[in-house]
Amino acid sequence: MPSWFASLLNPLLQILSTLGVPEESGPIVALILLYLFVTLLIISLLFLIWRVSRRGRAEAVRQPEPKQDGTAAVSAEDESPVTPVPVVQPVAVGSLHSGLRKTAASLIGRLEGVFGGRHTLRSEQLEELEEILITADFGMATTQTLVAALEKRFAGTDAESSAIYQVLQEEICLLLQAANPPSVTQLVTPEVIMVVGVNGVGKTTTIGKLASRFVREGQKVLLAAGDTFRAAAAEQLSVWAERSGAGIVRHDDGGDPAAVAFDAVQAAVARKVDLLIVDTAGRLHTKTNLMEELKKVQRVLDRAVPGAPHRTLLVVDATTGQNALVQARLFNEAVGVDGIVLTKLDGTARGGIAVAIAAELKIPVCFVGVGEGVEDLRPFNAEVFAEALFSADEAA
Numbered sequence: 001m002p003s004w005f006a007s008l009l010n011p012l013l014q015i016l017s018t019l020g021v022p023e024e025s026g027p028i029v030a031l032i033l034l035y036l037f038v039t040l041l042i043i044s045l046l047f048l049i050w051r052v053s054r055r056g057r058a059e060a061v062r063q064p065e066p067k068q069d070g071t072a073a074v075s076a077e078d079e080s081p082v083t084p085v086p087v088v089q090p091v092a093v094g095s096l097h098s099g100l101r102k103t104a105a106s107l108i109g110r111l112e113g114v115f116g117g118r119h120t121l122r123s124e125q126l127e128e129l130e131e132i133l134i135t136a137d138f139g140m141a142t143t144q145t146l147v148a149a150l151e152k153r154f155a156g157t158d159a160e161s162s163a164i165y166q167v168l169q170e171e172i173c174l175l176l177q178a179a180n181p182p183s184v185t186q187l188v189t190p191e192v193i194m195v196v197g198v199n200g201v202g203k204t205t206t207i208g209k210l211a212s213r214f215v216r217e218g219q220k221v222l223l224a225a226g227d228t229f230r231a232a233a234a235e236q237l238s239v240w241a242e243r244s245g246a247g248i249v250r251h252d253d254g255g256d257p258a259a260v261a262f263d264a265v266q267a268a269v270a271r272k273v274d275l276l277i278v279d280t281a282g283r284l285h286t287k288t289n290l291m292e293e294l295k296k297v298q299r300v301l302d303r304a305v306p307g308a309p310h311r312t313l314l315v316v317d318a319t320t321g322q323n324a325l326v327q328a329r330l331f332n333e334a335v336g337v338d339g340i341v342l343t344k345l346d347g348t349a350r351g352g353i354a355v356a357i358a359a360e361l362k363i364p365v366c367f368v369g370v371g372e373g374v375e376d377l378r379p380f381n382a383e384v385f386a387e388a389l390f391s392a393d394e395a396a
């Protein structure tokens with residue numbers, strides 16, 4: 001028996017014998033007592049760690065309630081200068097395969113029909129490739145770039161289909177990378193993101209998913225219910241705020257979206273929020289007056305926090321095909337778009353639109369929506385996306 005253990009056991013044995021425990025049962029009773037004591041100690045320690053970590057998380061999301069009239073609760077002592085701290089942390093690259101399942105299955109199936117096995121690349125096949133890419137919404141200009149790259153590399157030579165796909169994948173990746181966002185953004189707090197797009201593309205749902213992602217990463221997030229036009233739009237955002245643990249600033253339906261933005265950005269500064277995400281009403285990209293309304297919201301945000309909105313994200317629905325490209329072009333001209341969120345990729349076999357937007361407009365795709373659930377938002381990554389386009393079997 002080690003000496004330290006004996007010195008622990010002996011006093012215990014003495015206590016037990018004074019308590020009337022027979023001498024022969026003393027050691028076993030002492031061992032049982034020691035065992036119970038150590039188990040209790042471990043359980044208490046684990047409980048303590050759990051309490052401390054829970055308190056830390058609660059502090060991270062705790063925010064003052066908005067006032068009864070729906071405006072932000074901003075108190076004088078709350079107000080603080082905007083201090084530079086690291087903004088939104090980089091997010092882990094999730095799988096894009098599930099969202100590209102339909103696109104990949106269709107693309108691979110049709111490409112195999114043309115290039116299956118070993119082939120000498122001729123003009124008939126290049127024409128068929130062109131049709132396949134256009135059908136998958138790569139757009140005319142991008143399709144021509146890709147076909148030209150293949151022609152240059154393989155024309156007249158004998159090539160395995162796998163080599164052809166590999167080159168296509170590399171070329172697509174290059175086009176996507178040409179519009180990749182810079183890895184470091186402005187180091188300000190609050191960082192303000194404004195979300196715009198036409199009706200029903202998934203703006204509010206995307207904001208909910210983003211809020212949930214950033215809250216989980218430890219960010220303090222506030223949402224602004226800037227869609228005062230559609231009845232129940234603020235209610236929809238409130239549900240997402242509650243679900244994600246973010247705060248919300250909302251006014252009554254029919255109010256001025258710029259007023260909501262103003263109150264929200266004030267509240268974001270006062271509450272020392274890391275990230276403010278502003279929802280806006282869906283609007284047609286062709287309506288100039290509605291675009292002016294967005295510009296007003298941008299001006300109000302900028303006045304409160306110079307430089308805000310730091311990012312204007314355009315949400316486009318992948319199932320709308322080439323119309324998404326037109327929306328991206330017009331929204332970009334009107335309000336300046338820093339990044340695209342491509343939603344409903346799960347519902348289409350035409351995921352090539354991501355490549356068309358990145359290649360033709362040089363606007364980076366930042367996230368893709370692959371379903372209606374809170375987890376169904378994937379950070380965009382050019383290599384993973386290009387690889388997923390050609391891996392139908394791995395789609396999960």
Ligand SMILES: Nc1nc2c(ncn2[C@@H]2O[C@H](COP(=O)(O)OP(=O)(O)OP(=O)(O)O)[C@@H](O)[C@H]2O)c(=O)[nH]1
Nearest residue numbers: 199200201202203204205282343344369370371372
């Ligand atoms: N399958 C799928 N559905 C989505 C995705 N993103 C959003 N949706 C659905 O699209 C519908 C519209 O979403 P909203 O978030 O309300 O769209 P919105 O752009 O805010 O709409 P308005 O505010 O009316 O302009 C909802 O039923 C969402 O669940 C996605 O990535 N995949």
Ligand SMILES: [Mg+2]
Nearest residue numbers: 203204227233
């Ligand atoms: Mg909405």
